[in-house]
Amino acid sequence: GEDVEQSLFLSVREGDSSVINCTYTDSSSTYLYWYKQEPGAGLQLLTYIFSNMDMKQDQRLTVLLNKKDKHLSLRIADTQTGDSAIYFCAESAGYSSASKIIFGSGTRLSIRP
Amino acid sequence: KAGVTQTPRYLIKTRGQQVTLSCSPISGHRSVSWYQQTPGQGLQFLFEYFSETQRNKGNFPGRFSGRQFSNSRSEMNVSTLELGDSALYLCASSLEGRRAEETQYFGPGTRLLVL
Numbered sequence: 001g002e003d004v005e006q007s008l009f010l011s012v013r014e015g016d017s018s019v020i021n022c023t024y025t026d027s028s029s030t031y032l033y034w035y036k037q038e039p040g041a042g043l044q045l046l047t048y049i050f051s052n053m054d055m056k057q058d059q060r061l062t063v064l065l066n067k068k069d070k071h072l073s074l075r076i077a078d079t080q081t082g083d084s085a086i087y088f089c090a091e092s093a094g095y096s097s098a099s100k101i102i103f104g105s106g107t108r109l110s111i112r113p
Numbered sequence: 114k115a116g117v118t119q120t121p122r123y124l125i126k127t128r129g130q131q132v133t134l135s136c137s138p139i140s141g142h143r144s145v146s147w148y149q150q151t152p153g154q155g156l157q158f159l160f161e162y163f164s165e166t167q168r169n170k171g172n173f174p175g176r177f178s179g180r181q182f183s184n185s186r187s188e189m190n191v192s193t194l195e196l197g198d199s200a201l202y203l204c205a206s207s208l209e210g211r212r213a214e215e216t217q218y219f220g221p222g223t224r225l226l227v228l
Binding site: 040041042043044045088090100101102103104105106 | 117155156157158169170171203205216217219220221222
């Protein structure tokens with residue numbers, strides 16, 4: 001069945017890079033997403049990658065996709081205190097943003113001074 | 114441009130009651146999706162509406178239903194509430210919901226507590 005797994009917690013020092021990992025099971029996934037949720041707020045789409053891509057970079061964010069291993073990662077360079085949040089990995093087997101999306105359990109990123 | 118708004122923000126109900134949650138999408142957005150977020154099950158897709166029609170549906174029982182009005186505002190209804198329905202209910206809107214790169218904008222959610 002469809003499943004997306006992430007580690008629950010990650011702690012990094014301010015200024016270091018954060019790498020959040022995710023594995024998924026649905027090989028038919030067409031899009032993979034990273035969302036950010038800050039306390040008391042809804043979800044914010046950070047970035048997405050199409051399944052035929054290996055890498056996507058957007059400012060401080062780098063997404064790497066290993067389709068063979070069904071492994072997705074999000075690297076945040078120069079991590080700041082404002083990056084403290086829960087990060088959700090998600091997959092979609094459809095071609096629309098409103099197709100059924102399967103979310104991981106979220107990784108809580110905390111920043112040490 | 115105003116963001117996605119959800120009302121009410123907090124709600125307390127008792128088992129067996131029913132509840133209606135409301136979502137107003139960003140102006141011009143026609144696709145509205147609903148999600149349930151709980152500590153145990155995480156984020157789960159409920160359903161998506163476009164042009165007043167349910168276009169996609171997750172794996173939830175029939176107690177969960179929704180509708181969309183001609184102005185794209187959407188409501189979801191949960192009947193015969195159970196303790197396990199306690200959750201944060203998130204609404205998201207997008208322009209057409211037809212392309213994956215189309216950004217979904219999420220509202221702040223309605224936190225429902227069932228006693």
